[in-house]
Amino acid sequence: MNEPTGLRARKKARTRDAIADASISLFLERGFDRVSVSDIAAAVEISKPTLFRYFPTKEDLVLHRFADHQGEAARVVRDRGSGIEPVPALHRHFRAGLDRFDPVTGLNDHPEVVAFHRLVFTTPSLAARLTRYQLEDEEALADALGEGIRARLCAAQVLAVQRVLARTNWQKIADGRTARDVHTEALADADQAFEHLR
Amino acid sequence: MNEPTGLRARKKARTRDAIADASISLFLERGFDRVSVSDIAAAVEISKPTLFRYFPTKEDLVLHRFADHQGEAARVVRDRGSGIEPVPALHRHFRAGLDRFDPVTGLNDHPEVVAFHRLVFTTPSLAARLTRYQLEDEEALADALGEGIRARLCAAQVLAVQRVLARTNWQKIADGRTARDVHTEALADADQAFEHLR
DNA sequence: GTTACTCGGTTAAAAAAGCAACTCAGTTAT
DNA sequence: ATAACTGAGTTGCTTTTTTAACCGAGTAAC
Secondary structure, three states, rough: OOOOHHHHHHHHHHHHHHHHHHHHHHHHOHHHHHOOHHHHHHOOOOOOOHHHHHHHHHHHHHHHHHHOOOOOOHEEEEEEEOOOHHHHHHHHHHHHHHHHEEEEEEEOOHHHHHHHHHHHOHHHHHHHHHHHHHHHHHHHHHHHOOOHHHHHHHHHHHHHHHHHHHHHHHHHHHOOOOOHHHEEEOOOOOHHHHHHHH | OOOOOOOOHHHHHHHHHHHHHHHHHHHHHHHHOOHHHHHHHHHHOOHHHHHHOOOHHHHHHHHHHHHHHOOOOHHHOOOOOOOOOHHHHHHHHHHHHHOOOOOOHHOOOOHHHHHHHHHHOOOOHHHHHHHHHHHHHHHHHHHHHHHHHHHHHHHHHHHOOOOOOOOHHHHHHOOOOOOOHHHHHHHHHHHHHHHHHH
């Protein structure tokens, strides 16, 4: 069931991680457009074409962290236990994310994570591309919810809610508060928001 | 003047070093024939055919340290300054080796080097292959010295002398003496041996 | 206004690595 | 004696990586 752990696969995963780590740390250090892809390739000791075989664009070097969560909402809906409604399933999933301080919930005060968020939202080309990811995510969720305009509306609202919640949490963290401190009100916000959805 | 330092060359050199290091440390740890080439390949995280692209046989994993000195004597003779006779040039070169405690002179008491020598000379297949290297080295030296039986005799004698000297030094080290301690008498031995050659 | 750089991204060909299956010897088990 | 194993080394095929050269957009220089 799990991926084959051959030599090839292992090295590929390691190269991918190395690229991701090097590029993010370089971006945080000098800013997104003061680092060229050639710099990154040199840091990882691979060639430029190889780098682009792992990540299609420069933006994806940053956004793969979101891309890796791609379709998560849709999956949660599809894999929900029988007799459970979609929205409560997403609610539960988001609460679980809060409990483990998943960065996508905005509730994480690791300096690296905070700096990363700042990087994404203050770099126009990154923010732009991020919305494209969110659109695809939304479409996938809509498909998982069913067909027609109702499903699409519901998907859009759920993801909008999640974005607002994450943004709110992140703002509180950016104001200097600790994730543990914000945790309970983040839960309350989430409960209220998802309650209001139905 | 120096080799091109492209990405490919750098990685190749690093892989070669990794193989050499891993195999020698495994051999020293468990003995030459209690380690399979597959074990080594696994330790370096490369495939078996790849390993054999770097080293032609299992023995060469150990003996490349000698192989890398291959043809050194011949080169010394060819590159000697004008007006210098071959044998004195070789003499000087051997003395220089002693002065920097070059492992090939046997005058080196690093535990790793000592263990390495022991490994080579107590493993029959290694000792056997080593003599083949020495033969090739001898032929190259003979060619550098000129043609005919005289050159061949001279080459054989020079290399025999070097082997005896190295073996003598190694024996003293094996008896527990330190390289620095043995150094002066090693020089004296060398002087006498090369003098006797003339 | 052309010229020349830089940077993101691509292409084609060649080198290198991985994989699986194989040969060939020598050992061990039955 | 034969069957089953193990380990060195090879072979053919596929995937990955390097290399050098290029394209096209932006931009700074003169």
